[in-house]
Amino acid sequence: MLSIVPTFAWLEGLAWTTALRESPYGYPLIETSHVAFIVIFAGLVMMMDLRLVGLAFRHVPLAQIQQRLFRWQMGAFVPSMGTGILLFLVDPLRYYQNVFFIAKLLFLVLAGLNALVFHLKTYRKGETWDEDPHVIVTAWRAGAASLLLWSVTIVASRLIPNNWFK
Amino acid sequence: MLLPFFAWCESLAMSQAYRDSTYLFPVTQALHLLAVTVFVGAIVIGDLRLLGWGPVGQSRASVVRSAQRVLLWAGLAVLVTGIPQFTTNALTYHRSWLFILKMWVLAAALLFTATVRHRVAVADEGRLASWVPRVVGAVSLVLWMGVTISGRLINYYG
Numbered sequence: 028m029l030s031i032v033p034t035f036a037w038l039e040g041l042a043w044t045t046a047l048r049e050s051p052y053g054y055p056l057i058e059t060s061h062v063a064f065i066v067i068f069a070g071l072v073m074m075m076d077l078r079l080v081g082l083a084f085r086h087v088p089l090a091q092i093q094q095r096l097f098r099w100q101m102g103a104f105v106p107s108m109g110t111g112i113l114l115f116l117v118d119p120l121r122y123y124q125n126v127f128f129i130a131k132l133l134f135l136v137l138a139g140l141n142a143l144v145f146h147l148k149t150y151r152k153g154e155t156w157d158e159d160p161h162v163i164v165t166a167w168r169a170g171a172a173s174l175l176l177w178s179v180t181i182v183a184s185r186l187i188p189n190n191w192f193k
Numbered sequence: 194m195l196l197p198f199f200a201w202c203e204s205l206a207m208s209q210a211y212r213d214s215t216y217l218f219p220v221t222q223a224l225h226l227l228a229v230t231v232f233v234g235a236i237v238i239g240d241l242r243l244l245g246w247g248p249v250g251q252s253r254a255s256v257v258r259s260a261q262r263v264l265l266w267a268g269l270a271v272l273v274t275g276i277p278q279f280t281t282n283a284l285t286y287h288r289s290w291l292f293i294l295k296m297w298v299l300a301a302a303l304l305f306t307a308t309v310r311h312r313v314a315v316a317d318e319g320r321l322a323s324w325v326p327r328v329v330g331a332v333s334l335v336l337w338m339g340v341t342i343s344g345r346l347i348n349y350y351g
Binding site: 055058059062063065066067069070071072073074077082083084085086087088091092095096099177178181182183184185186188189191 | 215216219220222223224225226227229230231232233234235236237238241246247248249250251255256259260262263338341342345346348349350
């Protein structure tokens with residue numbers, strides 16, 4: 028069976044990945060930036076989710092909070108993805124079998140799919156969101172699922188250094 | 194001066210239980226990050242509004258007031274999950290310049306949020322020059338991101 032391990036070993040042996048891994052500043056600064064961008068991104072997503080489930084910002088129309096926060100969420104998501112990919116490339120053999128890393132990726136994909144489905148199913152209704160009872164129910168479900176999925180993603184990502192299931 | 198207090202924190206039964214357990218400390222760290230995420234989200238949405246971005250259809254006061262309840266609950270969770278992390282390794286933190294920096298920036302951020310930021314957010318929108326809320330939003334963002342980043346760097350350069 029074809030193994031991915033030689034590719035990861037090759038990646039890990041490259042001059043630039045070795046330099047970043049062994050530098051006293053490279054890895055810590057990338058990882059710290061990654062956490063900072065994730066906290067902003069997921070924090071803003073969760074603020075929107077709290078609105079969708081009706082727990083906060085109830086005076087802000089659903090459509091408006093979605094439209095006004097989207098660019099800021101993406102502005103933090105892109106660098107968080109970039110730094111996350113870089114962290115993996117620098118130390119792939121450490122991560123690829125880590126249960127919490129795999130869980131993080133899985134829940135990240137599920138959270139993304141949840142957002143995509145909500146976006147495609149509901150977004151077009153735009154300004155009528157707040158009057159349409161069907162949209163309100165769909166929004167509540169999407170918000171609750173998103174809160175749960177992002178919470179698990181964040182918890183899993185912080186547990187990555189503790190590989191309890193080798 | 195604070196050394197006896199730090200030593201007392203580390204000697205608590207709770208601190209010992211955290212040191213003895215394989216799971217307690219990492220799980221608390223993970224929940225702390227989750228609470229920090231919600232807290233930062235509530236700060237950033239208010240700061241974006243102060244900067245003239247974010248949900249601009251609403252007044253600054255209503256956005257910041259609505260975020261306040263989230264801030265209080267998330268802040269409580271940050272505190273509850275942060276205290277045992279501190280007491281478990283209190284003597285290590287006593288020697289950590291990054292921990293001391295984080296505490297100073299945290300104190301400045303809390304003070305700024307409760308005083309200047311709150312007063313500017315709830316003030317009549319026409320009463321203040323447009324640059325005032327923008328500067329306040331930017332300072333708040335810098336302070337709270339300073340707390341987050343210095344907290345994270347303790348793991349590496351503590």
